[in-house]
Amino acid sequence: MLDANVKKQLDTYLQNIVTPIEISVSADRSAKAAELSSLASEIAGLSDKIALNQVERKRTPSMAIAPVGEIPRVSFAGIPMGHEFTSLVLALLQAGGHPSKADPALQEQIRNIQGEFHFETYISLSCQNCPDVVQALNLMAKLNPNITHEMIDGALFQDEVEQRQIMAVPAVYLNGEHFGQGRMSLEEIVAKIDTGAEQRTAAELNERAPYDVLVLGGGPAGAAAAIYAARKGIRTALVAERFGGQVMDTVGIENFISMPYTEGPKLAASLEQHVKEYGVDIITGQRAAQLKRDKLIELELASGATLASKSVILATGARWRELGVPGEAEYRTKGxxxxxxxxxxxxxxxxxxxxxxxxxxxxxxxxxxxxxxxxxxxxxxxxxxxxxxxxxxxxxxxxxxxxxxxxxxxxxxxxxxxxxxxxxxxxxxxxxxxxxxxxxxxxGLVPNTEFLKDSGLEMNRMGEIVIDTRGATSIPGVFAAGDATTVPYKQIVISMGAGATAALGAFDHLIRTSVADEPAEALSMAS
The missing domain is CATH 3.50.50.60 (FAD/NAD(P)-binding domain)
Structure with missing residues (x-):
């Protein structure tokens, strides 16, 4: 199942296991069950801290992972290879006591969630969006004994797929009922099951002091803008529904200069790590609702929170354009x-x-x-x-x-x-x-700018934000970059350059003017 190079890398990772774990395999006489048993045996053979046993489970072939002596709460129905191999490795490490890199406050929130939550996620091994959901739910199951999660390869369990009429992945079920579809971040999942979380987060955000630069958007343009702003030593925050933006939905990237090939999720992870190195406040799971400008620029969020800043960089990107014909919405994810x-x-x-x-x-x-x-x-x-x-x-x-x-x-x-x-x-x-x-x-694409329609910001007929060569918009102190703007080519490398340009433009604005002292008449150019 595993070639020599993969085994060598996996052996290195498994050195991080600190407490013994057990892999429980449920297999029958099928070829796929034999493959899964072989995979489990190879993994167990790489570490003396991994035990292997045979069990009978509801779904076969499947494997469950847990610390020795505990009832498994994380399982994989199918063979977790392809994009899900990373999910398997992380599950092994977390069961073995290796700490997660997720935000500590979010982990503590998960530990304190009350109730019984049994998640099932249907995936395809070629889906680049699925691992994020699988890994988020696996971590939740590891942290909270009231939560379980099973990844299900739809290709191996076609009867279930047809019975539940699943035609798009990832498809998540909670306690037997449909819970969500498509990519979801850990923050988004937690917010859906932890009642009151949104209000608590909004209250905390409302108490934050104004920023120097507030970047809206977590894609390449937003990441570049945040890095360039933070490097200037000014107080910077990045707000996004999810980090990575549309890049997370891109499989192969072959035109990113200096990198012959990479994949969207890998690039997004690198961008996030780079942003974190500069102490940027990263605020995810938040959707913009309205932009206002008074003495400071205020960004109202759908959660009810409001963030203030001396300057703002809009890097909200774009999304797939819909057909807009009868039947499209009705049959979305159903064909x-x-x-x-x-x-x-x-x-x-x-x-x-x-x-x-x-x-x-x-x-x-x-x-x-x-x-x-x-x-x-x-x-x-x-x-x-x-x-x-x-x-x-x-x-x-x-x-x-x-x-x-x-x-x-x-x-x-x-x-x-x-x-x-x-x-x-x-x-x-x-x-x-x-x-x-x-x-x-x-x-094609449509810019994510609907929330700006009443802001007075100049946009073209396609909803793209009009910018100048410095990334400045029609409202003083507001800059923009990337696919949401009038930049002619929608490319990752161009978005990054535009994000850097907008950040430098915002910094130049901050050192030359004081937003608080600008006359109200300055807004007239935007109206």
């Missing part, structure tokens, strides 16, 4: 998907469509063609917008059809899942229908 890497495996052997003929759409079609039976690409324009090398690759694949001049008009379903779509031929005007099991939407 309508936005991440082919995450949800593609659920459509193995089926017919799917990709909406969008740009790079992301054609890349999605190529990836899906190796999993599904057939892919139909629908492009609104009369030509594809993707790079020629991608177009040639897609056209060379026998199970990809490309239709241009196609306007998607409706997502069709049977009430529980997608079964087709309707589109209009823009040349003939004819309404046509495709029978499908899944629809992957890849039609």
């Amino acid at each position: 309508v998907a936005y991440c082919p890497h995450c949800d593609g495996p659920f459509f193995k052997g089926k017919h799917v469509a990709v909406i969008g003929g740009g790079n992301s759409g054609i890349e999605a079609a190529i990836d899906l063609a190796g999993i599904v039976k057939h892919v139909t690409v629908l492009e609104f324009a009369d030509t594809l917008r993707a790079d020629e090398v991608l177009v040639r690759k897609a056209r060379s694949m026998a199970n990809i059809d490309i239709i241009t001049n196609a306007q998607t008009t409706e997502v069709l379903g049977d009430g529980s899942k997608v079964n087709g779509l309707q589109y209009t031929d823009r040349v003939s005007g004819e309404l046509k229908q495709l029978d499908l099991a899944g629809i992957f939407v890849q039609i």
Whole structure:
């Protein structure tokens, strides 16, 4: 199961186990059970602090991990390889007494949660979003004896997937009921089950003294802005719903200068670690609600908290654009998907469509063609917008059809899942229908700027924040960077440079002016 290099690395990690642990394997005569048993045996063979035993569990094949003498609260139904191998390693280390790097106050909050919480998370091993959720819930189960968690590989437990009509991952169930879908941070999960947590956090944030620079957004632009600001020795905070932003949804990154290849979650983790080295106040799990400017700039959060600052850098990024047609919202996660890497495996052997003929759409079609039976690409324009090398690759694949001049008009379903779509031929005007099991939407990005509509900030017709060469917006003291702005190219490396520019612009603003002394008339340029 494990090659020599992986074994060597794993052996190094397992040296951090300080208390004996036990791996309990539930196996039958299947090939997958044999693989899991082999994996467990190899791991146990690397440390004298790991014992191995055979048990019977509800799901087979599966493995549970716990300190010796304790009833397991963390388990894996399936073989935790691929993106989930890190989840397995962390579970082993945490069961063996190695401390988590999560915020100590958050860990203490988890320990004090009252009630019984039995979580199940359905994943696919190719999903780059799933490990964050699995690892968060595993940590919660480790910290609180009233919490259990089981990762379930949907590919191995198809009966359950079909019974629960799961068509997108990660899909989390709590005490048998659907709890959440998609990426969730540890903070977000805790906030959902710890009643009163949001109010306590809001009260604490309201007591904070004003910052010099307040960065809104945790993606590449926000991280770069926070680092550049903090290096100037000024009081800096970064506020975000989650750290990493859209980068967390990116699988392969091959155009980041000096790094031939990396993956989104790895880059996001590096960004977060770098920001932490500069003492930046990182405030996650918070969503912006409104921006106001008086003597100071105030950022109101959806939780009810308000943060004040002498300057603000908006780096809120963008999200996948939706079709906006009937049926899309109704069948989201039930056949309508936005991440082919995450949800593609659920459509193995089926017919799917990709909406969008740009790079992301054609890349999605190529990836899906190796999993599904057939892919139909629908492009609104009369030509594809993707790079020629991608177009040639897609056209060379026998199970990809490309239709241009196609306007998607409706997502069709049977009430529980997608079964087709309707589109209009823009040349003939004819309404046509495709029978499908899944629809992957890849039609570009929309900036996360809705909360700014009443702020007086100048934006273009697409909702992008208008900035100058220094990252300054139409409101004094407010700067912006990254995909939420009018910068022409939405690329990671460009966002980082823009974040640095905005931070330097904000610092220059702070040393040249006092926000408190600026005349109220300065706002007139924004109105």
